[in-house]
Amino acid sequence: MRLHYIGRKVGWALLTLVFILTANFFLFRVMPGDPVALLARSQRLSPEALQHQRELFGLDQPLPLQYLTYLKQTLRGDLGVSIISGDTVWSMVASRLWPTVLLVGLGTALAAMIGVAAGIRGGWNRGSTFDRGGLYSALVLYATPEGWLGMLLLIMFAGMLGWFPAGGYSTSSGSGATDVANHLVLPVLTLALGYVGQFMIVMRSSLLDVKDEDYITTARAKGLPDPLVRRRHAVPNAFLPSFTLIVLSFGFVLGGAIVVETVFSWPGIGLLTYQAIKDQDFPVLQAVFLLSSTAVIVANLLADVTYGFLDPRVQDV
Amino acid sequence: MRGAARAACVLSAAALVALTVGLAPAAQADSSSPAPSGSSAAKVLRIGMTTGIDNPNIWALNSATEFEAVTLQYDMLMKFSDKDLTAAPGLATGCDHNADRTVWTCKIRSGVKWSDGVPLTSKDIAFTYRFVIAKQFGYFSGYFTEGTTFETPDDTTLIWKSPTPTNGPMVPAWVYIAPEHIWGKYMNADVKDITSAKVVPVVSSGPYTMTGATPGQNWTFTRNPNFWGDRPAYDNIVFQLYTNQEAMVQALKNGQIDVADGLEGNLLPAVKALPNVAIQKVVSDFWVNMAFNFGGRAGKPLPALQDIRVRKAIEMAIDKQKIVDTVYPGAASPGETIIRPLSVFWHLDIPDDKVVKYDPAAANALLDQAGYTRGADGVRVDPKTGQPLKIRMPVSDDTAGSTPVGQLVAGFLKAVGITVVVQPVTAGKMYDLQQAGDFDAYIWYWSGDPDPNYQLSVFASSACPDLSDGCWKDPKYDAMFAQQQTTLDPVARQKIVKDMQQYVYDQIPGIVLAYPNALEAYRTDRVAGLTSTPEKDGYLMPSYTYTSLVTAHPATATSAETSSTGLPAWAWIVGIAALAGIVVAVFRRGGRSGDEQD
Numbered sequence: 001m002r003l004h005y006i007g008r009k010v011g012w013a014l015l016t017l018v019f020i021l022t023a024n025f026f027l028f029r030v031m032p033g034d035p036v037a038l039l040a041r042s043q044r045l046s047p048e049a050l051q052h053q054r055e056l057f058g059l060d061q062p063l064p065l066q067y068l069t070y071l072k073q074t075l076r077g078d079l080g081v082s083i084i085s086g087d088t089v090w091s092m093v094a095s096r097l098w099p100t101v102l103l104v105g106l107g108t109a110l111a112a113m114i115g116v117a118a119g120i121r122g123g124w125n126r127g128s129t130f131d132r133g134g135l136y137s138a139l140v141l142y143a144t145p146e147g148w149l150g151m152l153l154l155i156m157f158a159g160m161l162g163w164f165p166a167g168g169y170s171t172s173s174g175s176g177a178t179d180v181a182n183h184l185v186l187p188v189l190t191l192a193l194g195y196v197g198q199f200m201i202v203m204r205s206s207l208l209d210v211k212d213e214d215y216i217t218t219a220r221a222k223g224l225p226d227p228l229v230r231r232r233h234a235v236p237n238a239f240l241p242s243f244t245l246i247v248l249s250f251g252f253v254l255g256g257a258i259v260v261e262t263v264f265s266w267p268g269i270g271l272l273t274y275q276a277i278k279d280q281d282f283p284v285l286q287a288v289f290l291l292s293s294t295a296v297i298v299a300n301l302l303a304d305v306t307y308g309f310l311d312p313r314v315q316d317v
Numbered sequence: 318m319r320g321a322a323r324a325a326c327v328l329s330a331a332a333l334v335a336l337t338v339g340l341a342p343a344a345q346a347d348s349s350s351p352a353p354s355g356s357s358a359a360k361v362l363r364i365g366m367t368t369g370i371d372n373p374n375i376w377a378l379n380s381a382t383e384f385e386a387v388t389l390q391y392d393m394l395m396k397f398s399d400k401d402l403t404a405a406p407g408l409a410t411g412c413d414h415n416a417d418r419t420v421w422t423c424k425i426r427s428g429v430k431w432s433d434g435v436p437l438t439s440k441d442i443a444f445t446y447r448f449v450i451a452k453q454f455g456y457f458s459g460y461f462t463e464g465t466t467f468e469t470p471d472d473t474t475l476i477w478k479s480p481t482p483t484n485g486p487m488v489p490a491w492v493y494i495a496p497e498h499i500w501g502k503y504m505n506a507d508v509k510d511i512t513s514a515k516v517v518p519v520v521s522s523g524p525y526t527m528t529g530a531t532p533g534q535n536w537t538f539t540r541n542p543n544f545w546g547d548r549p550a551y552d553n554i555v556f557q558l559y560t561n562q563e564a565m566v567q568a569l570k571n572g573q574i575d576v577a578d579g580l581e582g583n584l585l586p587a588v589k590a591l592p593n594v595a596i597q598k599v600v601s602d603f604w605v606n607m608a609f610n611f612g613g614r615a616g617k618p619l620p621a622l623q624d625i626r627v628r629k630a631i632e633m634a635i636d637k638q639k640i641v642d643t644v645y646p647g648a649a650s651p652g653e654t655i656i657r658p659l660s661v662f663w664h665l666d667i668p669d670d671k672v673v674k675y676d677p678a679a680a681n682a683l684l685d686q687a688g689y690t691r692g693a694d695g696v697r698v699d700p701k702t703g704q705p706l707k708i709r710m711p712v713s714d715d716t717a718g719s720t721p722v723g724q725l726v727a728g729f730l731k732a733v734g735i736t737v738v739v740q741p742v743t744a745g746k747m748y749d750l751q752q753a754g755d756f757d758a759y760i761w762y763w764s765g766d767p768d769p770n771y772q773l774s775v776f777a778s779s780a781c782p783d784l785s786d787g788c789w790k791d792p793k794y795d796a797m798f799a800q801q802q803t804t805l806d807p808v809a810r811q812k813i814v815k816d817m818q819q820y821v822y823d824q825i826p827g828i829v830l831a832y833p834n835a836l837e838a839y840r841t842d843r844v845a846g847l848t849s850t851p852e853k854d855g856y857l858m859p860s861y862t863y864t865s866l867v868t869a870h871p872a873t874a875t876s877a878e879t880s881s882t883g884l885p886a887w888a889w890i891v892g893i894a895a896l897a898g899i900v901v902a903v904f905r906r907g908g909r910s911g912d913e914q915d
Contacts, residue, residue, distance in 0.1 A: 032746035049455030050783075056508055084379050085371030086512025092371070095532040151563065159567035163884075166573060167564040169534045172361070172555045178886040185884075265560045267533025275371075280745055 005308055013301045020293045024286045025070050029063065035083050035280035057083050057283075070286070080283035084276075089287045092272065097254070099169055100268030103184065103261070104253040107191025112246045114192070115199025119242070122200065123207030124230050134200060142197030150190040150263035157186055167265035187264040191257055195249070202245055206238040213237075240310065244303050251299020255292030359552040360871055362844060364858065365565040367579040369558040370536050373519065373527050375495055376454055377512040381579065381860070382556060388859040389538060389554070389866060390521035391493035394423060394442055394475070395486050397861040399850045401661040402767035403807070404489040408442065408522070409475070412486040418805050421477040421486050430543040431496050432519070432526045438472035444497035452508055459771070460490035484805050488768045496520050524549045524867050534558055550846070550870035563587075569594065575844045578858045580836035581717070582648035593842040598648060600658045600854040601832030603764035605716060606786065607635075607726065608827035613781045613788030614754025621699045621706050622757060626687040628825040632673045633680035634733040637830060640725050644718040645833050652829030654818035655776065656769045661851050663769045663811060665818040673822075680733045689734070697734035707736040712760040715744035717833060719760045726760075726830075752782070760830070761786070767861065769814050773798055776821060789826035835860075845872040 036053045054060045058069060073080060079089035118138070122131035141149075158166040165171070165183050210216065211234060219229045256270025265271075269288055276284040368380040375387055396407035412423040429437040446467050449457040462483055468476040477485055499520050503511045519527040524544045529537035538554040557574055559565035562581050569577045570591050580588060588596060609628060610618040621627050637651035650658075653667045688700040697706045710726070712719040720741045727737035737758075742750065750756050765772035774780060777798045781788035794817065801813040822829075837857050839847060848865045849855040857865050884892075 032743065032749050034745065034748060037745075037748045037752075049453060049458065052453050053455065081509045081513055082371070086374060086377030086509070087372040088513045091513075092532065099533075151561075154561075154564055154567065158564070159570065162571045166568040166571065167559055167561060168557055170531060171573075172529065172535055172537050172553075172557075176886070178884070178889055181889050182884055262560045263564070265534075265558055265564060267531065267558070271533055271560060 006305055009301055009304045009308075013297050016297050017294065020290065020297075021071065021074060022067075024289050024293075025067050027289075028280070028282050028285045031280060034059070035282060053083075057081075074286075074290070079287040082281050082284050084279045084281045084284075089283045092284060093269070093287050093291065096256075096267055096269050096272045099266060100256045100261075100270065101253060103187055103266055103268055104191065104255075104257050105250070106184070106188045107257070107260075108195060108246075108249045108253060110188065110192040111195035112199050112249065115196040116203045116242055116246075118196070119200040119203025119205075120207060120230070120235055123204035123211070123238075124234070126208060126211075131204075135204065138197035138200040140197075141193050142201065144194065145259075146190060146194045146257070147259040147263055149193060150187070150260055153186050153190055154263065167263075169267050183264075187257075187260050187266050190260050190263070194260075199242065199245065203238070203242045206241045207234060210234055210238045240307075243310075244307070247303040247306070248296070248299055251296040251302075252292070254295035256288075360550060361553045361555060362551045362576070362866070362869060363555045363557055363574040364576040364578055365559050365568055365574040366556050367559060367562060367565065367581075369533055370530070370556065371532075372512065373530055373536065374512055374514060374516050375493060376452070376508075378456055382558075385578075385859045386527065386536065386538075386556065387493055388523075388861065389525050389863050390519055390523040390527060390541075391495070392522050393489060393491065393493060395489035397489065397491075397767060397850070399848065399855075399862055399864050400852045402659070402851050402861060403662050404487040407489070408437070408494060409486070412477075418482040418484065419479050421479075421483075423475040423477065423486055425473045425475055426545060427473050429522060429545045431498075432521055432541045432543055434543060435496065435498050435520075436472070437494070437496070437522050439469040439475040440472070441497045442475050442494050443467035443469050444501060445492065445494045448495070448500060448504060449492055451504065452511065457492045460485065460488060460492060482803065482805060487807075488766075488770075491766060494522065496522075524863055525554055547867055549867045551866075554866060566591075569838060569840065572840065572843065576837065576839040576847075576858070578837050580838060582645045582833065582836065585647050585836065588836075588838050591838075593840055594838050595841050597837040597839075597847075597849070597857050598854060599835035599837065599856050600851075601650065602657060602659045602835055602860075603762050604652050604655070604657050604832050605719070605722060605760065605830045606763050606827050607710075607758055607760050607830050608786030609758050609789070609825075610754060610756050610787040611789045611826070612754065613785075613790070614752065616754030616756070618754070618787070619706075619708060619757040620702050620704070621689065622708070624687065625825060626683055627689065627706070628828075629673065630680040630683045630687075630733060631730060631735065632825055632828050633676050633683070634735075635726055635729045635828065635830070636675040638675070640722055641831050643725060644721045645831060648836060649831045649833040652831045653822065655763070655821050655829060656772055656814065656818055657764070658832055659851065659855070660767050660769060661853070662807075663767075663814050665815040667819065667822055671819070671822075677729070677732050684733060691734045695734060696736050705736065706734065707738065708757040709738050709740065710758045710760065711740040711742045711747055711750050711756050713742060713744050713747040713762070715747075716760060716762040718831075719762075722830060723760050751786070754782075754788070759786070770802065773801065773814065773817060776826065786827055789824075791824060791826075794820060794824070841872065843872050844869055846870045 036050055036057070036059060051060070058066055061069070079093070081088055082092060085092065118134050122128070122134045125131055154166060157163045164185050169180060169183055171179050216229060216234055219233045254269065256268045256273060258270035258274050260266065261268045261270035262274055269292070272284065273288045276288065366382045368382045370383050370386055371377075371379065372383070373386065375391065378384055378387060393407045394409050395404040395412065397403070398405035408429065409423040409425055412421045414421045425439045425442065431437055446461065450461055450465070462479050462481055464480040465485070466478045468478065470476065479485060503514070517527055517530045521541065522545070524541055524546065525538035526541050527536055528539040535558065536556045538556070540549055540552055557568075559568065562584055565574070565577050565580070566584055566587055568574045569588070577588070585596070588594060609622045610616065611623065612618040641649045641651055653672070654665050656664045658664045684697055689697040689706060690700070692698050692705060698704065699706065708730070710723060712723040720739070723737075723739035723741070727739050730737050747759065747761060750759070763772065763775070775784045775786070776789065776794060778790040778795050781790065797813060797817045797820065801810050801817065804810040804813055835856065839857065846869045847857040848868050849857060850860070850862045850864060859866055
């Protein structure tokens with residue numbers, strides 16, 4: 001693989017990152033309101049106390065100066081302190097990272113495996129009962145709002161049947177792995193069901209595209225059995241779009257799943273983002289958006305580079 | 318390309334396996350310290366919460382749950398009484414004052430220890446107060462007049478000296494006492510370093526101390542072996558966060574939690590239908606406010622709203638009972654005065670003969686009489702300016718039910734010829750509108766201390782342009798406000814405070830639309846002995862005092878045992894092994910058949 005191809009891709013990724021650093025800062029400050037003033041009613045703060053809070057977080061400074069301070073701190077790896085909780089943003093984000101990776105990672109992995117397998121089987125046997133049933137189910141699941149699906153599962157399996165907990169990550173601090181696994185079932189199922197449709201539809205569609213290609217006909221003419229034609233000749237050629245989707249989906253893992261995390265009270269990045277938006281907690285918002293954006297940029301970069309490896313022709317584009 | 322498909326499959330499968338295997342360290346890593354509730358005999362009270370603890374640090378209080386957590390763990394010099402939230406003995410058994418109330422001498426309990434065994438003395442109290450003043454922790458520092466000093470002649474005596482007469486210790490000052498031996502080293506530190514200090518396991522003096530915290534999830538409190546009061550029945554209390562109210566109700570139903578705190582009114586019917594569940598409707602701790610703009614900021618107020626006859630007609634045209642029945646069914650009462658009913662000692666029930674009753678016909682007559690005649694479109698017109706009575710009314714999204722309340726108000730006022738344009742906005746936007754004076758009326762909320770001073774202060778002229786709703790300015794009210802601040806006899810002050818409520822009610826700078834209840838529910842077959850603060854229709858949870866969680870105990874011998882939901886460990890092991898077996902079999906079969914037939 002040519003080095004300048006990789007260099008070009010890395011360069012663009014870095015440029016995108018710089019743009020996001022800037023957008024992150026200004027985007028949240030466009031929102032109406034003053035994060036410190038929101039404390040006035042909830043904490044019964046006097047005007048003097050409010051001014052003190054503004055000074056503490058540098059919010060009394062002109063915007064360009066705030067921006068420079070933000071850039072300097074971020075480049076030093078200092079994400080600051082939450083306006084609302086007073087805790088360091090690093091520690092807040094770090095504590096939410098693993099639950100999100102666990103939930104969204106498992107959900108994505110499950111959905112990818114099931115979706116791709118179902119897409120292959122359905123696409124190869126187009127028009128079969130499995131294909132029709134699978135396609136309709138995929139479309140319905142793809143169109144179903146995750147929050148609604150989650151509520152249904154929650155009411156059924158936690159409320160009516162009582163099989164699984166109604167929400168949360170664990171029963172108490174220091175709970176065992178089984179306890180966490182039991183809490184994980186319903187949110188992972190919701191995510192996997194929500195995501196599976198896209199993987200199935202993309203895989204099925206690209207398999208249908210290659211199914212009638214000449215090289216497939218040739219393989220059949222050679223007398224290769226049908227399963228082997230599918231596995232060795234059709235699927236590998238039809239897999240590129242699904243591969244991209246899978247890699248990009250893993251890039252979104254760090255962004256969390258706001259709706260599902262909220263429905264199941266899952267203490268992940270999604271829930272932290274939701275709360276930070278409500279509170280206009282700039283330092284936390286900047287950190288979670290930077291984190292999730294970086295993950296997507298890295299996933300894109302990986303997909304690009306791997307693409308070049310899988311199909312050398314794209315290196316010339 | 319063949320490699321790509323297999324690589325992606327392997328990637329997904331590897332992610333699946335790695336994350337599943339990762340559950341074990343995850344479960345271990347989530348605890349700041351092991352909770353001693355692991356013993357099967359431990360009695361655990363589980364409380365579902367709708368807001369979490371972002372930071373367990375006592376100097377970083379924000380949410381209601383953080384206040385409850387701190388109340389459960391710490392003491393005050395004088396605490397809120399369980400009867401009516403006035404001052405009662407806390408760490409101090411009592412405080413005496415000199416003739417002009419500039420010097421208060423408080424007697425501190427002897428033999429009190431922090432949870433780590435270090436004695437708690439008057440020096441801890443003096444340190445806490447000095448620390449709060451030095452660092453300007455806003456929610457605490459307002460209780461000290463400028464120049465206040467503290468002396469500790471011995472371990473059981475605190476002398477509070479104020480340059481001006483004060484009721485300081487007896488308000489009571491809502492400041493939790495922190496240990497000097499933990500926080501003393503932060504006296505010269507930056508506030509950000511103080512609020513970001515790690516504090517779990519917490520050193521405190523109350524009945525429980527926080528020993529475990531899973532951020533965004535649950536917080537474990539363990540009984541403090543050195544607590545100076547009665548021994549609580551529960552070994553551990555767990556606060557469990559539910560960001561989804563419906564999920565919390567399901568958890569209560571299934572016994573995953575014993576108490577649900579902070580329920581929303583719309584879930585009341587669902588909770589009522591649950592067996593063995595009691596509901597506590599807490600008398601209102603906040604009120605829904607319809608405020609009018611009187612100018613004093615950049616925006617121009619609507620001239621008609623400066624006319625008290627128009628404001629009175631508006632109040633007569635609004636059916637508060639219908640608002641309560643429609644928006645907060647069974648979970649609110651019609652609003653009256655600016656001091657909410659939870660402040661039992663200070664709240665005024667408006668006498669029947671002075672209540673402005675819902676009477677749209679009288680409202681119409683009053684407006685007719687004042688010259689606000691209807692135009693061709695049915696909307697009344699201001700006779701002085703010729704402007705139609707059209708009110709721009711933002712409603713803030715941080716006030717429960719504000720939008721439907723706004724819509725109901727618009728409907729009521731339409732019937733008397735006043736147009737209301739309801740604008741739902743975020744709390745942030747509402748703040749911008751308020752500061753710019755860019756509204757005619759708005760719907761927002763107010764809450765405050767049990768002591769009425771703060772709530773009364775936001776209606777004084779001096780609160781404009783900062784905290785005041787619409788910059789209503791009234792010299793007579795200002796004089797009463799100053800008088801209640803300097804009247805130190807509680808009964809005499811109570812009379813002034815009640816007069817002030819009546820005055821505001823009559824002058825109508827705004828309309829107190831509703832007093833929504835806070836709702837708590839608990840399983841009667843699992844927990845008993847919860848007590849209410851204040852005495853009548855108060856909180857069972859530690860909003861103001863920890864008494865209820867000291868007196869609480871399991872309803873039966875086995876009711877404090879953790880109810881288990883979900884699959885047992887063996888089922889998970891079998892399931893994962895079966896899944897791994899299937900994956901391996903599929904891969905091996907695929908590889909063999911491919912090799913044989915290619």
